[in-house]
Amino acid sequence: MRPTITMRMKTSDEALAQAASDGDSEAFGLLARRHYDRLFRLSWRLTGHKADAEDLTHDILAALPAKLRSFRSDARFTTWLYRVTLNAATDRARKAQRRRAAREGWGQDYTRRAAEAADAAQAQDWLTTAMRALPAELRETVALTLGEDLTQAQAAEVMGLSEGTIAWRMSEVKRHLREMATEEAG
Structure with a gap:
């Protein structure tokens, strides 16, 4: 017999992560709802822009079912999730930098970044x-x-x-x- 939603809401993150990694979509959905705000908040702090934070949060949630297979119960789920978020933000920033550099060239990219930094300081x-x-x-x-x-x-x-x-x-x-x-x- 499957646990009810109320019973599952009391289930630890670690147990839900294990169930989700075994293919339990209900457990994954509960984990996603439980941690969405935390993921978004950290993503916003790391990116500095709401739209980028939303994109990053959704990218993380889309990749999370596959990543859950690497979760080890020796750490808290939130600790692991923070690390996943930091890695995803770093990867996204690197990709964006490479795209900008390739599109605009190194000198133009430097000039543009300096102008954007000045605009951001005023705004x-x-x-x-x-x-x-x-x-x-x-x-x-x-x-x-x-x-x-x-x-x-x-x-x-x-x-x-x-x-x-x-x-x-x-x-x-x-x-x-x-x-x-x-x-x-x-």
Whole structure:
């Protein structure tokens, strides 16, 4: 006898992931509904644009049934899902960069990116602009620790790094923000 929807709603993510990887579409649907907002929120923080975040979230959900086969129950499902999201965002950014570079050439691409960065600085509030100016690894760290309220230990687990590296990255974020504020005030 199959569990009812109410019973399944209480089922752990890990158990649902296992059932979904075995082809249980109801378990997959419940996982997708349970984590859609989390995926979208992180995707938005990583891409900086709602439309890109929607596309990334849908791409992840479309690929998730196949990816679930690689899920190992030794980690929390959310930790694994964050890693999948980070990887997908990085892959998407690389592909977009290659397409832009091929289409416009290196010099034109650099000029265009500089103009877009200037437009974004005027259109966005200071913090959003500051976040975009951070190197990718610092932005990812901030998205997980501050945006998703993960502890440094949890962020380290998601990113496959040491907790000390996460602490160092957060101190680098603070340094970058102080420098930006000083430059703007000066």
